[in-house]
Amino acid sequence: DAKTTQPPSMDCAEGRAANLPCNHSTISGNEYVYWYRQIHSQGPQYIIHGLKNNETNEMASLIITEDRKSSTLILPHATLRDTAVYYCIVSLNNNDMRFGAGTRLTVKP
Amino acid sequence: GAVVSQHPSRVICKSGTSVKIECRSLDFQATTMFWYRQFPKQSLMLMATSNEGSKATYEQGVEKDKFLINHASLTLSTLTVTSAHPEDSSFYICSAPQRRTNEKLFFGSGTQLSVL
Numbered sequence: 001d002a003k004t005t006q007p008p009s010m011d012c013a014e015g016r017a018a019n020l021p022c023n024h025s026t027i028s029g030n031e032y033v034y035w036y037r038q039i040h041s042q043g044p045q046y047i048i049h050g051l052k053n054n055e056t057n058e059m060a061s062l063i064i065t066e067d068r069k070s071s072t073l074i075l076p077h078a079t080l081r082d083t084a085v086y087y088c089i090v091s092l093n094n095n096d097m098r099f100g101a102g103t104r105l106t107v108k109p
Numbered sequence: 110g111a112v113v114s115q116h117p118s119r120v121i122c123k124s125g126t127s128v129k130i131e132c133r134s135l136d137f138q139a140t141t142m143f144w145y146r147q148f149p150k151q152s153l154m155l156m157a158t159s160n161e162g163s164k165a166t167y168e169q170g171v172e173k174d175k176f177l178i179n180h181a182s183l184t185l186s187t188l189t190v191t192s193a194h195p196e197d198s199s200f201y202i203c204s205a206p207q208r209r210t211n212e213k214l215f216f217g218s219g220t221q222l223s224v225l
Binding site for chain 2: 034036038041042043044045046049087094095097098099100101102
């Protein structure tokens with residue numbers, strides 16, 4: 001059972017920021033929020049993860065609400081190569097990654 | 110960065126034959142590896158957890174005699190689909206956590222199995 005809810009699809013214009021929401025209202029205090037993405041017919045790719053604080057790396061930023069019941073993945077300048085299915089996963093650690101339906105992001109020129 | 114290599118990337122076999130898929134961690138050791146299955150337009154479903162030197166742990170509904178998992182070394186796990194049937198046709202993906210950071214899973218590129 002996925003512990004997260006994501007919109008099934010989103011569009012974004014190339015060069016603009018892509019903001020992908022995720023609801024995880026039943027998250028427990030020691031569970032992390034992980035984001036992965038899967039480009040068609042490939043294995044998933046790790047993007048970012050966080051516990052309470054906002055996180056940023058070379059790929060994206062993760063904004064977690066204060067009550068931790070939702071989060072947003074931000075791709076600051078989306079490119080066509082960012083078109084993929086994005087998965088938000090809540091887990092204690094990386095030993096129990098269960099994928100929900102994800103959000104299919106389409107970046108359009 | 111750490112790499113997980115999966116082989117073959119694509120296999121076509123006849124119904125009733127067995128197919129072996131290999132998953133290797135190339136520059137790190139993995140005491141645990143995970144096997145997923147993905148049907149078209151669906152999400153990844155965890156099939157089993159492969160443990161080095163011990164028996165694999167299977168998810169509910171996954172037949173252990175059908176999907177044989179062997180994790181004989183710290184860098185290699187294999188999944189054998191025995192007596193494959195057309196309904197076993199799927200995209201199989203392995204993954205492994207990098208022990209040093211224990212922060213992320215690295216995924217193989219997947220194996221597309223087609224059973225005729």
